[in-house]
Amino acid sequence: MNRLRSLIATLLALPSLAIALSACGDAAPLPPPLSEKALAAVTENAGAPTRELAREVDDLFTMPDLGDTRALIVMQNGEIAAERYADGYGEDTRFVSWSMAKTITAIMIGMMVADGKLSMDESAPVPQWQRPGDARGEITLRQLLQMRSGLRHTEAGDPVYESSEVRMLFLDGRDDMAKWAEEQPLEAEPGAKFEYSSNTTVILADIAADVLTSSRDPDIRRQAVTDYLNARLFEPLDMASMVPEFDAAGTLIGGSLIHGTARDWAKLGEMLRRKGRAPTGEQLVPRRWVDQMVSPSPRSPQYGFQTWLNRPLDDPEQPHPLFPDKAPQSTFALIGHMGQYVIVSPQQRLTIVRLGHSAGEPRVRMVSQLGDLFTIYPLR
DSSP: OOHHHHHHHHTTTHHHHHHHHHHHHGGGOOOOOOOOOHHHHHHHOOOHHHHHHHHHHHHHHHHHSHHHHHHEEEETTTTTEEEEEOTOTTTTTEOOOOHHHHHHHHHHHHHHHHHSOOOOBBOOGGGGGGGGTOGGGGBBHHHHHOOOOBBBOOOOSSSGGGGGGHHHHTTOOOSHHHHHHHHHBBBSOTOOOOOOHHHHHHHHHHHHHHOOOSSHHHHHHHHHHHHHHIIIIIITTTTTTTTEEEEESSOBBBTTEEEEEEEHHHHHHHHHEEEEEBBTTTTTSHHHHHHTSSSSBTTBBSSSSEEEEEOSSSSSSSSSSOTTTTTTOOOOOEEEETTTTEEEEEGGGEEEEEEEEHHHHHHHHHHHHHHHHHHSOOOO
C-alpha cells in the first residue's frame, strides 16, 4: 500500500499529468465516433486529413440547432473531396436556388456586355424610365448589378406581406414581376446607397430578355432566355439538371427561382473559381467580368455584382453574411434564402456547396460551422 501511495505521489508531481488529471472533471465530452456513413462521405481526393474533414461534414448534418442540411459537396482543386446527402435526398435531387439565382443573372448580363449588347454606365434600357423628366433614367446597369439603384425596393417588411419581394413574387406583382419592380419610385439618388433587392434582379432579367427578343409574347421570351442560358452556360458546364422558372409575362424570376442538383451548383462555383472558364478551357464569361463580380461596390464592401463577398464590414458589430475570420478575403458566395450556399475560395482552390433549410439563429450557427471547413485547407 505504501509503495502504491508513493507511486501516485510521484506521478502527480509531474506537472503535465497533474494538470490533465485535475481538469478531467471539467473536460468537454469527447465527440462520438465517426460512423461509416461519415467516413464514406470523404473521397480519396480530399486534400485534407480524412477524419478531420469527415468530422466537419458530419457536424453539419448531426449537430443540434443548425437547421437541416440536405446536401453538402466539398470540391478541392476541381475534384470532389466530400459529398453527402440527408435521407430522402441524393445526387439527382434538384434544389431550389432562392437568391443564388442572382449570380446566374449577373453572369448572363456579363455575357451580353461582352457581346456588345449592353453598356454598363449608360441609362439602363428600361423603356418606361426613358420618358422625359423621369429621374429613374439616371439608373445605370452597373448600379442595378450592385444593388444601388435607389428604387423603393424593401426586401423584408413588417408585416411580411408589405415587403417588395413578397408583393412582387406572390401578390400584386406576380403576373408581370419586372413591370411591377420597374414601376416603383426612387427613394434615394441612383447610386447613393446599397439596398439588397430581389426586385432589382428581376429588372436585370427583363433587360436580358429584351436583348434576346423584341417580342412581348411570354412563350417567346421564355424560350429565348432558356435557349441562351442552355447554350452559353448550362450545356458547356454539363449542368443538365438546371431548370429556370418564369413569371406569366415570360420573364426569368432571376432573383430567386432556378433549380439544380448540388453537383451542378458546384460546377457553377468551379467555373467562377476558374475565372469564367469551363473545364474544357472555353472562356464562357470574360475574366474581367468575374473580377468585377467579386469586387466590392462603392456602397457595400460585402457585395459585388449580385455576389456576396468575404470582406470585413465597416462596422464589425453588424452581422456578416460569411466569415472573414475563417477564410481568405478573396472568398465569395452565392447565398440563398433559408441557407443555400455556394462558397468559393480561389486561394484554397475550394468550392463548397451547402443546401438545406436553416433560419434565424440556427442559420447563424450553421454558417459559422460551415466556415470551419475552410480552416482545414491551406492557402495555395
